[in-house]
Amino acid sequence: MSYIIGVVLFALGICVSVALHEAGHMVTAKAFGMKVRRYFVGFGPTVFSWRRGETEYGLKWIPLGGFCDIAGMTALDEVTPDEAPRAMWRFKTWKRTVVMSAGSVTHFILGFVVLYLMAVTMGLPNLTPAPAVLSATSCAQSITTEAQAKEQAKNPTCAPGALTPAKTAGLQPGDKVLSVGGKPIASWDEMLTTVQATSGPTAFEVQRGEQRLTLTVDVPKVQRWTGEGVKEVGMIGASPQDAAKTIQYGPVAAVGATFGFTGTMFAETAQRLVEFPQRIPAVVTAIFGGERDPNTPVSVVGASRLGGEAVEHGIWILFFFLLASLNFFIGVFNLLPLLPLDGGHIAVVWYERVRDWIRAKRGKAAGGPVDYTRLSGITMVLVLIGGAVTLLTVTADIVNPIRIGQ
Structure with missing residues (x-):
């Protein structure tokens, strides 16, 4: 029963993280005056919704993620005449960048808060190498x-x-x-x-x-x-000689310790992303009966299973550490300059900005918005690759999961 509770709690933590990711987009868009049509948690059929001002809020039946519908995210999006002046693509580059990066920033803030609360309660993992004693x-x-x-x-x-x-x-x-x-x-x-x-x-x-x-x-x-x-x-x-596995801090000292630990986690996350492609073959091997390398990528399913095992064994520090790690990973991954990720949209926005600056230096008028239809082929390929990787990791996490102590 404790295992099931752990899985449910971890999955709930992920859902809350993704919902807040979309809330980050919504709050910053509204702050700049962009029109937010809808903000929903989940996908699929609507459970209930309500309208407040110009925005519809609601809950969907499938609690996996959510979405924030901002009018005119690109120049190709259809907008009504009353929405056109507040279409997102009309706003300054830095404002659009803030809105599109707000989701990842929300993940970073969540990860930091989780680590800070760990620092002042159960302690942070001791990353200092054991002394030669x-x-x-x-x-x-x-x-x-x-x-x-x-x-x-x-x-x-x-x-x-x-x-x-x-x-x-x-x-x-x-x-x-x-x-x-x-x-x-x-x-x-x-x-x-x-x-x-x-x-x-x-x-x-x-x-x-x-x-x-x-x-x-x-x-x-x-x-x-x-x-x-x-x-x-x-x-x-x-x-x-056994070194302390965790270090607990006071409320003030925990701030600096958490920043330092967060920096280490960012470095490790970047390293994991660099190594990601070369670890995929090991995932395939694990699916067909090979030993599962604990360093191979895991899906949300695998992370939830590990969270459940952590609760089952009473290792709450591992549960919250996994939750913080996942938030940092999602935040960094989402900023990669690839469509349809937020980082891909940010890259296009800054491409337009740099292109127009160069054109202005040459005495030419600003170019039009990037035609996203020309990028649809690349986007589709990336979506298919992402879907295939997700399918592989989910399958591996079901048939040959990584376990605590492995």
């Missing part, structure tokens, strides 16, 4: 199969006679590794990478309380299972 020493032994790796993770015991390089060299729990073989170390991951590329007697500089010591560790090479197969790596037999 030992919590315990163990052994260095070969693990050559995936089954052995899973068993070792559940029961980290050492085989009889296994090597204990870190313990033998005198490393102790609480020691902070400062350098390995003369290379400065800033985090546990950095130390791990350095050690794996090392073998034989190696100098470890460590901080132990007020002391700074140099210990020599004889690093052996062992066979270790990775997701890509078995590799020979250096290993010293040590585990890291």
Whole structure:
């Protein structure tokens, strides 16, 4: 039952986000004096509607998104004589840009608000790399199969006679590794990478309380299972000190922390978009029985399923983090300069502006509005591609979904 509640809550959060996206268009359009004919939440048959002033508001039966009907969004749209003076395409470029980008800005604001509320209540995920501090020493032994790796993770015991390089060299729990073989170390991951590329007697500089010591560790090479197969790596037999998974902030400090975290999420979102095309083949593979890569794209269905699992496991921080992430992704994606996205309309508007500026410099009159019918072929291709990608991700999220802990 908790899983179903989580799915419903996440889907509801998405619907509210999209409804507010359209509300962003409506509010800014009205503020500039454009005529907004209709604002509806959902699609399909109308459940109910009412008119206030010149705008009809209402709810549709299918609660997936919504729409805001602004008169004269392009010069090709039909408008009545009384609407013509307030048609959107007649307004200045910067005003039209504000209106068309307002939906994405709304997503960014929603994502920021969710993260801020997380910061002052449950805390934000700690993105600081774990320090190179030992919590315990163990052994260095070969693990050559995936089954052995899973068993070792559940029961980290050492085989009889296994090597204990870190313990033998005198490393102790609480020691902070400062350098390995003369290379400065800033985090546990950095130390791990350095050690794996090392073998034989190696100098470890460590901080132990007020002391700074140099210990020599004889690093052996062992066979270790990775997701890509078995590799020979250096290993010293040590585990890291657990770092705080989340950091909670006060109301004032949370503002700066949220801005910083938001910047990180924007960078990750941009990276995901760049990698998006190359991850599609992995989605197809997952549909036909291959292992689902957790880094492959997910649809609204997949995101809702993950939200449901987060609630089922009581991981509310993951639930809200997913909701914020999805808002940032939708906001950035919608600004891509591709029709029929808002970013595509913005690109056309600024093309007209730059073109007319160049024509004015050459002593020519301004050109007419862009003929969107000439772009219909490209738009149709993009719509078909978008529909195909959506179908693939939805199918994968049904037959081979990404799960928490995968």
